[in-house]
Amino acid sequence: MTSIADDWGVHEAQFWLRGQAPEAPVSYDPEAGIWCVYGYQEVQHVLANPATFSSNTQRVIPQEMLEGQEDFSEGNLIQMDAPEHKKLRGLISHAFTPKVVADLEPRIAELTGELLDAVDGHRMELVEDLAYPLPVIVIAELLGVPSSDREKFREWGSALMESTQEFSFADPSEDQRQQLQEAMQKVSKLSDYLREHVEDRRRNPREDLITKLVQAEVDGEHLSDDEAVNFSNVLLIAGHITTTMLLGNSILALDTNPEWFARVRADRSMVPRAIEEALRYYSPFAGTARATTAETELGGERIPADALVVTFLGVANRDPKYFTDPDIFDPTRDPNPHLAFGRGAHFCIGAPLARLEGRVALNILLDRFPNLRRDPDRLPKFLPSLSMTGVKELPLVF
Incomplete structure (x- = not known):
């Protein structure tokens, strides 16, 4: 049997720490x-200083790389700073309050049961059978788009992951530019799809998030179609990929630490803590970008204005200055102030929903399949992205 550690080591070296943890807290990558x-x-x-480290990274990226992406900026929460970000985020904050999220638990449990009922035999592929469809159905139902279109969402959304593979902003090659343009063409199909729903809600309002976006006002003005489309785009993609990676990474971490898997099986009160440790150990969004608005000092380095800065959350979550034995998976870790969901104004608004989906799904998985483990004959496959840490295939047996 091939060792998962061997395969994961290749993944780490290629996509995460590139083989070793960096010694300096801040460094420049000229390539x-x-x-x-x-x-x-x-x-x-x-993350706590948006005045110096702006979320609007597009302004420092070479313009030739942004060709054809102009329509994706309006209403894109990820690229916004205050006060616009605060205003738009407020439009959907009511959809993710503790009560609203808690009320979704029965539906999440029902969907989990239905998806597991469809599993045949004694094997399953976690992502295909549960970790992908569960959260995408939940967010699709909230938005008001057909969850039956989820294979389209996967195809279009995968283009975003592929476009975050290793890339040179200093000297992008023609091949890199072409790959980016092809990826954005796929993403535009998702935008076209959502635009149809936005236009429909203007004519035929419903009880869903897209309708609320269409009807919402910011400073007395309604959102434009582009703003509503891009807002919905972020919610749909971010609303499912986080949970997909969270659930897959949690099972992977437990399987590779069988003593903890046994303890979690026996004591389900440990499930939330196991999920939190998996978020730290295999941080789903391993990196996030910012752009400096002025020259600044950080970690003993002088960073110029208008520089692209990437914070490696996955590396920070293993900083030995803040986490004892950071390379050891320990669900009893307390405190566990990981940064997997970010910090500050851009803290993941869907974090409570992702945690709930993970907790419900993991408990039901262990109820149904108490002997669940990784398929010893098939290795996991990982997302081809520098900015994301997660499995795209995790074969299991039970």
């Missing part, structure tokens, strides 16, 4: 043309 922030304290500082 990629980015400033890399690895230290926990330094990452916190970047």
Whole structure:
């Protein structure tokens, strides 16, 4: 049997730490043309200071790389700073309050049961059978789009992951530009799809999030179609990929630490803590970008204005200055102030929903399949992205 550690080591070296943890908390990568922030304290500082580290990274990316992407900026929460970000985020904050999220638990449990009922024999592929369809159905129902179209969402959304593979902003090659353009053409299909729903809700309002976006007002003005489309786009993609990676990474971490898997099976009160440790150990969004608005000092380095800065959340979550034995998976870790969902104004608004989906799904999985484990004859496959850490295939047996 091939060792999962061997395969995961290749994944780490290629997509995450590139083989070893960096010694300096901040360094410049001349080949990629980015400033890399690895230290926990330094990452916190970047995320907590949007005045210096802006979320609007498009303004520092070479314009030739942004050709054809102009329509994706309006209403894109990820690229916004205050006060616009705060105003738009407020439009949907009511959809993710603790009560609203808690009320979704019966539906999440029902969907989990239905998806597991469809599993045949004594094998399953976790992502295909549960970790992908569960959260995408939930967010699709909230938005008001047919969950039966989820294979389309997967095809279009995968283009975003593929476009975040290793890329040089200092000297992008023609091949890299072409790959990016092809990826954005796929993403535009999702935007066209959502535009049809936005236009329909203007004519035929319903009880869903897209209708609320269409009807919402910011400073007395309604959102434009582009703003409503891009807002919905972010919610749909981010609303499912986080949970997909969270659930897959949790099972992977437990399977590779069988003593903890046994303890979690026996004591379900440990499930939430196991999920939190998996978020730290295999951080789903391993990196996030910012752009400096002025020259600044960070980690002993002078970073110029208009520089692209990437905070490596996955590395910061293993900073030995803040986490004892950071390379050990320990669900009893307390405190566990990981940065997997970010910090500050851009803290993941769907974090409570992702945690709920993970907790419900993991408990039901263990109820149904108490002997669940990784298929010893098939290795996991990982997402081909520098900015994401997660499995795209995780074969299991029970």
